[in-house]
Amino acid sequence: MNTTVARLTARGLFGRRRVLILLAVPVLLLAISVVARNSDLDRLDLAHNLLGNLALGTLVPITGLIVGTGVIATEIEDGSIVYLLAKPLPRWKIVTTKLAVAIGSTWLLAAVPTFVAGLVLYGGGDRVALGYGVGALAAGAAYSALFLLLGVVTRHAVIAGLAYALIWESLIGNYVEGARTFSIQQWGLSLTKAVAADGTVIAPVGLPTAIWLLAIVGIGATALASVKLAGLTLGGEE
Template sequence: MNLTVARLTVRGLLGRRRGILLLVVPALLLVISVIGRSSGSDKHDLAVTILGELSLGTLVPILGLIVGTGVIATEIDDGSIVYLLAKPLPRWKIITTKLAIAVVTTWAFAAVPTLLAGLILYGTQDGLAVGFALGTVVAGAAYSAVFLLLGVVTRHAVVAGLGYALVWESLVGNYVQGAKTLSVQQWGLSVAKAVAADGAIPAHVSLAAAVPLLVVVTVAATAFASVKLAGLTLASDE
């Protein structure tokens, strides 16, 4: 990790407008959890629905999109990335530093609120809160890598990311049986299921498939982003 790149990335990522956006979504999750706790609904089913669909299915990809694209797409769009690329830094180090910032930020604004929401809704029973929190940790890392890659390869990263999150993850990945194997959300649910008590969390992908897929997608997206950033350097030099 390069500390200078990390400092500049944090400063740009947590600016006033984006910082407010990062706070609104987890705050909404916590408010809904408090309201849900006081309702007469079955607490287990309510917790699984809110943590699985609202948090892991909506909160994590949205925050991953905001953060993953935010660490680099803005710099590419306004041309300020040229100053960073002019420094004698390996491109992979720039990408991995920005990814580290994106992952930690996603964990802070998604995994921690998910844990708190789980404790509010269902306490420590069945390991539900911890399971979903760990599910958001692994899914958050994968989303961050994928959306960072989008930030490098296209100027329409936010639009493309929203399409992916809303169409593939929320619709296709949830309701089309064969597509569930290729859903980051389902991989996160698989990890959550492995941590929680038996039968507490439903998942459609086995842990043996989910973990390698999470690793492959995260590493491949990071590597491809490094290659594309190197290509951007060559294009600028020409």
């Protein structure tokens, strides 16, 4: 990892208005958790609904999308990537450095709030909060890699990412059984189920399959993004 590239990437990511958007959903999740904790509803059901739907289903993918595309897509669109490509740095090192920043940011802004929200809602009992936290970590890393790849291969990365997260995962993935196998959210739930001890987490994808698919998406997206970035010339054309 190149520390200079990492520092510049983080500065560009958090030095803009998008940081307000990035903070909006985790703050909302934590606020809802505090309010829900004081309600008369069953806390375990609340934890599964909020952490499974709002956190894993919305917070993690949206954060991964904004961060994953934000670390590189903007530079490609405005042409400033040429200054980075002109440096004697291997393209894979540029990609992995930006991915490290994206993953770390997604964990900080999505996985940590998910874990904290779980503690607020249900405490540390049955490892429910820990399970959803682990699921958010795994899913967040995969989302970051996938959306970074989209940021390299298309100028419509945000639209393509929203289509995947909202249409494929939230709509099709939740209601079409076969599609769940190709849902990062469901892979994250598999890890949640493996960690949590209450036995009520529903995960249609088996743990070994989920781990393999998470690894394939993460490594494959990173490798392909490196290859595509290597094909960019200083003029921005392939």
